Amino acid sequence: MTVSIKLSQNQKQVIVGLLSYPMSSDSFIAEKLGVKRSTFATVKKKILEPEGSSPLLYPINVPNFRVLGAELFSLTIAKLNSKALATISESDAFERLQQLYNVVKTSIEPSPSRALVILINRNYTDFTIVHHSFVHYYLDFKLLSPTDLTRYIISFPSGGFYRFLQYSEALANIWEIKVPDPPTVPIFNGTEVDISQISPLGWQVFDSLIRFPNATIVDLCQQLSKPRNTITRWVKKFQSLNLYQQRYIPDLTTLGFNIQLIATVSIQGLEKVDREKIRTLIQQYFSPTDLFLTYDKIIFFSIFHDYYDLREVEGRFFGEMNRFNLPSDLNKIVMSLDNIISLKDYKESFSSLVHYLREQEGYLLKQIS
């Protein structure tokens, strides 16, 4: 079991500051938080590069899926056969899953035996190919039941992508830290860009940026053996095209968060104004880290210290939903963060995802054998 650490107020402030303004300079964030720049830099170093322990935050460069031509983001929650899970070596069962470039995250909770799989797809056909491979897992390994797969599909062009890996608000609310002018971190919006204007060298730079989010311009120059101004020019171009965004991901269990909520609320048939109201209430009460809308559901992820906190927030949320006479069918899955085995994570998967998205013609034909 992971032991959580006690943080000072300064550390909490710096963590919230970095999560809120991931692409800003130290002096800008220090000023926003009202702390001395030198203090900020010292605390930041301890958080990102502590001696003798793992960092509390790690940076990640998230490619802009939509601009790169992805149409769909999907979550699949699968009930697993616990008997099969216990007898089978995980590497055997999931080795093939790792080869699918549009699978970007896979987490397993051994008890009560379920898996969360996140895919980013160029289109529905590609999504189906991977979904069929999940059915193959059942048939080959008796690991999951094809009828126990719950799928949620979010379409980028429909504008259903509201929050993704945004921990700033959740942590700021829980730690009661006020961030002046809380930033609205832009979600991956915008139209597709002509990525054919990116040369092979440009793609090399982009790939390195995604693979090594910690790397500085100097590091990239050395890695690619290219002059500094070339690398700088490409990085600036990617930023101007909104081709990637930097985020920090907190080590939740070390920070004392044990519960992750994955919840859905039905908005089927509701007027736009009621949909918006429900979404606003979810944002207000649950401070979700991830928030998506399909045509009939709102899906969100939230984090809590413990189950008691979750129930308290849930109670207040239902009270407000009733007050506005809104339908309140919250369907929830509560996962214990300490118990989750991560088989594939964004850190490792985004690089191969970019390669997949760059293949602009046709469908993902390479089905699982």
Next chain:
Amino acid sequence: MPGNALKLTNDLSTREKKVLTSIIQYPSSPDIEIASIVGIKHSTFATIKKRLMKQKYFRKYYLPNISVMGAEIFNIDLRTISSCCQKESKRPDREISETFSFLREIPSVFFSLVESNLSFISSFNRNYSDLANSMMKFDNLAYQEQIQFSSHYKLNFPVFLSKFPRVLDFSRSLEYYLDESSPTSPLKQIFLPIDQELNITKLGWEVFLSLLHNPGSSPRKIANQLGKPKTTTTRWLRTFLQTGMLTTRILPNLGKLGYKIAFLSHITIMSTEKSSLEKAITIIDVSLTPAFLVQSAHDIFYISVFPSFRAAYEAEFDFIQRMNTEDIPFDHSFRYFLSLPHSTFITRLDASLVPLMNYLGEELSKPELTV
């Protein structure tokens, strides 16, 4: 084939039944060829066919090649209606069809029908985002009409990964009419990609849409409508049929023939063996005589029509027995029965195909045309 219990209409003579089933089995063949297959004189065959057409026993349609037109997803949407504005109406069927008339506003719908407690929509969509927008529109319009649903099944078949061995193909269904020596209709896929490059001119598209909009019309009638020579429309029709851009279908008048039940079902085959999937398709085709059959990997959806519940149950029993004999494991995801006399088509093919083509073809180099 099961179905000794069948009692179809006796209004037709043996020869009339033979002619009707044969034109449904061979919709693209010339009369002279079909007459020789069934062993009837050509002139007699033509007379009977004309009479059956006049008495509205069948209608001729052309189905467009959906995959060429850029459809990515075929969607099935099946909902149980828990409450609708069914007041104490003397004509509940008419009332429900008026309530659901908003479905005609959704251009991706292929065909749709409602019964007193079930709505069925099939649609072809350019991509998932379009499908999601259509479904949201449907939900909002249904909500405005105060329609509530108690269960909702959604099935999406990517056209590129799916097989459509039977699409509105009633040749199997009508085999109940035939004696055992009659040939059976083989499975024939449609909506296949076309290898060759088609150069369809504006006039070509006009002919294409006119054929869809005026089912049963001869090339001469289409030529008159468009003010073009008959040779031009005949040439385009031949090109469309030869390349697979259009497929001919003869749709029987199910009500007149005594069909009362439509059986809709989705099954999942629990096997990765290709041979099992192929066998399952054959068994469905033989036992359940589907008029609509689509398969993508393990998922199979079909619609069959029967004269009675008993016939439907017997067919299903036969299907299960054959699957057990072949040791093919499967799972029923859903199965529904629709009473055809109580069902109303909201979107009919003659009204849906032109809007569907205009919607799908938006991104093709095709002018938007109205017919």
